[in-house]
Amino acid sequence: MTDLHGSPPPDTLPAGFVALVGRPNVGKSTLLNALLGQKVSIATRKPQTTRHRILGIHQRDDAQIVYVDTPGLHEGGRTAMNRYMNEAAGSALSEVDVVVFVTEAGRWTEADERVLRRLRGSNAPVIAVINKADRVRDKNRLLPEIARMAERAEFPAVVPVSAEKRDNLEALETAIIDHLPSSPPLFPRDQVTDRDERFMATELVREQVTLMLGDELPYASTVEIEAFEQEGRLRRIAAIIWVERVGQRRIVIGEGGERIKRIGAASRREMERLFGGRVYLKLWVKVREGWSDDVRMLQSLGYTPPE
Template identity: 85%
Template sequence: MTETESATDTDFASGFVALVGRPNVGKSTLLNAVLGQKVSIATRKPQTTRHRILGIHQRDDAQIVYVDTPGLHEGGRTAMNRYMNEAAGSALGDVDVVVFMIEAGRWTDADKRVLQRLQTVRAPVVAVINKADRLRDKNRLLPEIEALAGRYDFAAVVPVSALKSDKLDALESALIEALPRGPALFPRDQITDRDERFMATELIREQLTLMLGDELPYASTVEIEAFEQEGQLRRIAAIIWVERVGQRRIVIGEGGEQAKRIGAAARLQMEHLLGGRVYLKLWVKVREGWSDDARLLKSLGYSADR
């Protein structure tokens, strides 16, 4: 290695940053805002994120590899709940920096439990107070920062608004300060570790959650049966799996209208993200107990081995 290359490695920061917190604090929204494009689906429903997803932010001075994780939570006892907690918890031992996210103006027992999980983490932890723009009285922010700083020896405490992309530069400055120096870990044009097939699955599931989040909170998943590309046209066939016949009727809707709305919205998102025309065909099928069958979950792509 030449002297110039050594100096470059000394100046360049690269490493993995885990985004952790209780469900629905805005981890996926933060990741998408930093990258400037969607790689992780986001809704207002807790536990929307089910997989560990890498989002790679390519900067002139750093390559920050964000690891978006499912929200750490208690209460669920199904194989799906165990998978999500394992996917989130396993990320903590494999990263260079941890981002601990909470909501401005709200400290909960769930936040406390997540922070307790961080007591054994060796990596530096940066605290992020998200949704800071929602505090009507801005004078409350400084005491909240001080209170949070008193709960743990954080490398930094940064208030942001992920939804409005506010103060994200300050967050990344704190992360770069904490990251190791060295060469880029991924090609400079790579944005995520997930392929188009996975993204298609997630975009359908996102529309299911947005349109039927109250009627069908966590009883559905999506499986891609076929994914073919002809030039700029992608032909995608997918199955929406639910656990009961009544849930199937909800997803299909009167005269099939609900399924058509879900498919149309997902198709538009796919065309925007993938940059080409999409022909999407959906089926809705029943498979009882899919969310509590570990072997079946693995076949559907729910594997913490990643």
């Protein structure tokens, strides 16, 4: 319903769900954090860092954009963890108002082509984003790349951005807002994500494990919060880093416990920055063979199939 001038009633605004989709390691989580202006999704240079669907809610004066950060759509993985990540990414496509297809400037791969084929069945409009545009030194090279992208499908918009530099994000959100339905706000106007601090603590520890040990321990670890207590502005957190083999446990701990101390210190700093208070963090490293292919353990760790 509109007034005589065609404006929506004051209690409605463009509001809807927007899936960030692409192959692993194109910068979806970095883009989400840049759009929100704060960290809600961990980001590293290792593919498949994101394992869960995470909502990031951008509370604009003129719109409420609910971004859905998804694991990268990929092939080749055969474990229950790989199946879970693909299901989490794929299910988002049927539940959103807009899809943002994220690619990487100067690099089009067969994995991008597979994602695009999957998106051709989407009922939602698909906006193409060419991320990492800042790495193209000759900006004249971007114009033919944008043209090639426009030829691949009937995208309503093709937007070059730099998530890392936060360049051209307003143009992207303008294109998104043009395709959002008008409705009352979907979430309280002060909410930024659907995830709680316990989940974020888990992810921040896993982020540091990946950053420090990504080459030695690429996908063989996960994190479980064993205790999370808050006393005023102090949070006492105990977490387990699970690995699949005894040798991996030695890698995480490091000589004389040096590595686990570094992981703990960096995780604690990130938590204190995000939570706005002091954190006392205790970490253990334990072995569980085949955890990534153990459906029951994955469910106990929060890797539950999309509803």
